[in-house]
Amino acid sequence: MKINYIIFLIYKFLISYISAQCFYHPNNILASLENIECTWDSKVENEKISTRELSEEIFKIQLLNCDADNITCDNVLKEFKRAAKLIASIFIFNTQINISVSYYDLCTVYPENICKILGGAAYPTQFYLLQDDDGMKRLYPQSLVKQFQFPNTPKFNEFDISAEFNSKGGFWFKEDLNNIKPDEGDIFWTICHELIHGLGFYNGWMGYKNNPIAVIPLPIYVNPDGIVLKNNLFSFGSSFVEFMMDKYTILLSNGTQISQFTQKLNTFFDEYKSNAFSDEFVNSSQFKFAQDLLVLATTPKSLGLLPRNSKNYSIDSFILETSIPFEQGSSLIHVDYKTYINTNDFLMTYNIIDGISTENMILDNGNYSGGPIGPKLKQMMETFGYTTADNPNPYRPQPFKSPPSNVTSKPNINSGFRTEMIRNLNVLIIILWIPAGLRHYDIMK
Numbered sequence: 086m087k088i089n090y091i092i093f094l095i096y097k098f099l100i101s102y103i104s105a106q107c108f109y110h111p112n113n114i115l116a117s118l119e120n121i122e123c124t125w126d127s128k129v130e131n132e133k134i135s136t137r138e139l140s141e142e143i144f145k146i147q148l149l150n151c152d153a154d155n156i157t158c159d160n161v162l163k164e165f166k167r168a169a170k171l172i173a174s175i176f177i178f179n180t181q182i183n184i185s186v187s188y189y190d191l192c193t194v195y196p197e198n199i200c201k202i203l204g205g206a207a208y209p210t211q212f213y214l215l216q217d218d219d220g221m222k223r224l225y226p227q228s229l230v231k232q233f234q235f236p237n238t239p240k241f242n243e244f245d246i247s248a249e250f251n252s253k254g255g256f257w258f259k260e261d262l263n264n265i266k267p268d269e270g271d272i273f274w275t276i277c278h279e280l281i282h283g284l285g286f287y288n289g290w291m292g293y294k295n296n297p298i299a300v301i302p303l304p305i306y307v308n309p310d311g312i313v314l315k316n317n318l319f320s321f322g323s324s325f326v327e328f329m330m331d332k333y334t335i336l337l338s339n340g341t342q343i344s345q346f347t348q349k350l351n352t353f354f355d356e357y358k359s360n361a362f363s364d365e366f367v368n369s370s371q372f373k374f375a376q377d378l379l380v381l382a383t384t385p386k387s388l389g390l391l392p393r394n395s396k397n398y399s400i401d402s403f404i405l406e407t408s409i410p411f412e413q414g415s416s417l418i419h420v421d422y423k424t425y426i427n428t429n430d431f432l433m434t435y436n437i438i439d440g441i442s443t444e445n446m447i448l449d450n451g452n453y454s455g456g457p458i459g460p461k462l463k464q465m466m467e468t469f470g471y472t473t474a475d476n477p478n479p480y481r482p483q484p485f486k487s488p489p490s491n492v493t494s495k496p497n498i499n500s501g502f503r504t505e506m507i508r509n510l511n512v513l514i515i516i517l518w519i520p521a522g523l524r525h526y527d528i529m530k
């Protein structure tokens with residue numbers, strides 16, 4: 086216990102000396118985020134784009150794996166390019182975004198309870214812990230971090246977004262020139278939805294224990310068998326970590342930031358003089374905040390995303406999905422299905438409707454000029470830090486500090502501990518109550 090306390094003091098001391106934290110999402114939908122050592126390379130120049138007319142080049146899409154026939158594989162790529170072009174027509178990117186796409190039978194990799202109902206999923210391949218203007222550090226997705234063009238940046242992952250789509254997913258392709266069948270889902274709809282997750286409409290709220298008895302932010306725990314740097318382990322200011330999107334998540338009853346819950350929960354680690362998550366949590370005084378979060382996460386219209394410069398949170402907020410039994414990957418990371426599925430902001434609800442094309446969804450919902458990128462979604466992406474013509478100078482978190490002089494340029498994997506973020510992935514799929522004709526189209530985005 087004494088040693089733990091000394092370590093705790095050392096890690097508090099070290100916090101100010103760590104210049105960056107990098108988190109890698111392994112190339113698997115179900116993988117945990119891993120804290121890796123950032124690598125610094127001053128010679129790396131990211132491919133900056135000077136004008137937006139290069140819209141096709143703003144997103145570089147690579148179909149790395151496709152198990153369908155050539156025509157279908159070509160169509161997958163075409164649909165991704167069409168979605169990328171649409172996104173690039175609304176948001177202004179200054180640095181290229183690289184997307185890896187796989188289109189294959191997901192049952193060759195993932196268990197049946199997942200692959201049989203999963204159409205596709207996409208996730209940022211790497212996150213960076215950056216300091217926000219409210220004093221909290223949050224995980225920013227690589228696609229957005231690139232756009233900030235900070236003077237010092239760690240070396241970026243080759244791909245910004247990784248997308249996996251199910252070739253047995255029953256998708257309809259516009260290019261086939263057939264009418265969509267009642268049991269088919271428009272792949273374009275799913276691709277647009279997933280790319281928005283890949284750009285940072287993403288968080289880490291998870292159930293605590295099975296049939297969750299509470300909801301918590303993404304915790305850090307130490308894998309005792311693992312390997313990773315002691316420096317990294319001791320460099321967290323807090324052990325429940327928020328994502329960029331959480332900065333804007335508020336209680337719709339009174340406008341309180343959800344981050345206040347995270348801050349209260351993080352006092353657990355001060356009290357227990359540890360920076361790793363443990364089973365003592367359930368008996369701690371902080372646990373009641375996690376129980377409150379479960380109530381919020383399962384009470385309709387209790388949480389929302391507040392756009393920047395809003396004067397009225399109850400009118401302006403983008404209501405999050407809290408009307409379903411808590412399910413990681415569906416609850417809180419999507420917008421309220423009942424409120425938005427029949428509006429021009431239908432895209433980020435957690436279900437796709439089979440048998441209707443994206444085009445018809447847009448027409449039925451008022452033929453909005455942004456197509457599937459609705460007005461509230463656009464406003465939130467601007468709030469997150471994406472540039473548009475209406476939002477030329479978006480908010481940015483604090484830049485990376487210069488790398489310490491003793492930082493090596495190569496990842497040093499085989500020393501120290503391994504620190505890992507866990508995601509609770511066994512509780513993702515509960516669809517018994519979903520009306521017929523709806524399909525789950527991603528699980529953890």
Ligand SMILES: [Zn+2]
Pocket residue numbers: 278282419434435526527530
């Ligand atoms: Zn989703």
